Amino acid sequence: MGFAQLVIGPAGSGKSTYCSSLFQYCEKIGRTIHIVNLDPAAESFNYPVAMDIRELINLDDVMEELGLGPNGGLMYCMEHLEDNLDDWLEEGLNNYLDDDYLVFDCPGQIELFSHVPVLRNFVDHLQRKNFSVCGVYLLDSQFMTDVTKFISGCMASLSAMIQLELPHVNILSKMDLVTKKRNIEDFLNPEPQFLLSELNKRMDPQFTKLNKALIELVDQYSMVSFVPLDLRKESSIRYILSQIDSSIQYGEDADVRIKDFDPEDDE
Ligand SMILES: Nc1nc2c(ncn2[C@@H]2O[C@H](COP(=O)(O)OP(=O)(O)OP(=O)(O)O)[C@@H](O)[C@H]2O)c(=O)[nH]1
Numbered sequence: 412m413g414f415a416q417l418v419i420g421p422a423g424s425g426k427s428t429y430c431s432s433l434f435q436y437c438e439k440i441g442r443t444i445h446i447v448n449l450d451p452a453a454e455s456f457n458y459p460v461a462m463d464i465r466e467l468i469n470l471d472d473v474m475e476e477l478g479l480g481p482n483g484g485l486m487y488c489m490e491h492l493e494d495n496l497d498d499w500l501e502e503g504l505n506n507y508l509d510d511d512y513l514v515f516d517c518p519g520q521i522e523l524f525s526h527v528p529v530l531r532n533f534v535d536h537l538q539r540k541n542f543s544v545c546g547v548y549l550l551d552s553q554f555m556t557d558v559t560k561f562i563s564g565c566m567a568s569l570s571a572m573i574q575l576e577l578p579h580v581n582i583l584s585k586m587d588l589v590t591k592k593r594n595i596e597d598f599l600n601p602e603p604q605f606l607l608s609e610l611n612k613r614m615d616p617q618f619t620k621l622n623k624a625l626i627e628l629v630d631q632y633s634m635v636s637f638v639p640l641d642l643r644k645e646s647s648i649r650y651i652l653s654q655i656d657s658s659i660q661y662g663e664d665a666d667v668r669i670k671d672f673d674p675e676d677d678e
Pocket residue numbers: 420421422423424425426427428429450517518519520584585586587588640641642
């Protein structure tokens with residue numbers, strides 16, 4: 412049984428920074444995780460890269476040889492990864508058999524987790540290999556300045572959740588940049604009624620019914636919940652990790668072992 416986090420979210424939302432902070436935290440507490448780079452366009456890393464899509468395929472070559480731009484080139488690279496996933500994963504995983512907790516640092520192109528099946532197929536493959544996978548969706552707190560942006564962020568996250576069908580943890584990143592804490596707190600665990608009235612205030616009356624439907628949708632999927640990530644605080648990353656771990660049942664075996672352990676058995 413393996414465990415994995417699929418770290419997704421819009422471009423620049425802080426995915427790679429989250430991965431490196433998670434790595435540092437785990438190193439500090441003596442826990443082994445391996446970070447896998449899935450972004451063919453990434454150039455530098457603040458974490459040791461355990462496996463790297465760039466070893467499989469080179470984005471510049473793809474763009475040049477196929478005459479594609481950066482986004483088309485990326486899609487091609489991801490599809491190439493999909494076609495070669497079996498061998499690539501097999502080879503990589505053979506190196507890490509004992510402690511297989513993988514964190515996949517994904518590219519930020521939104522189509523990868525909204526309507527193109529590449530990541531979905533990737534996840535299916537991991538699951539067939541007996542991995543318990545969590546989708547970790549990062550949203551930049553800087554954009555959570557009003558209700559319309561919040562709803563739009565929820566919708567993007569919801570489309571990833573529906574597309575991937577994974578346990579899903581939403582993270583509001585870059586909390587250190589938030590100056591008006593109160594405004595953000597409104598959006599961490601908001602009441603649907605609050606969102607609806609804010610949305611109605613912002614929009615023309617002709618959208619009242621649409622607003623209601625949107626809020627109901629978000630509410631039904633119990634989506635309206637974000638965990639704040641403040642990288643200055645170790646407690647913040649510890650809490651996020653514990654939420655993700657429990658969503659994929661990581662560490663539950665260990666708990667059982669501790670509970671089952673009875674010192675008197677030794678006597
Ligand atoms: N202040 C602050 N800046 C952050 C934080 N997380 C990320 N950043 C900055 O935001 C920018 C983007 O961060 P990345 O971690 O590269 O974001 P990403 O989601 O991996 O971006 P792509 O891979 O391009 O999609 C960088 O300049 C980071 O230094 C944070 O918690 N606080």
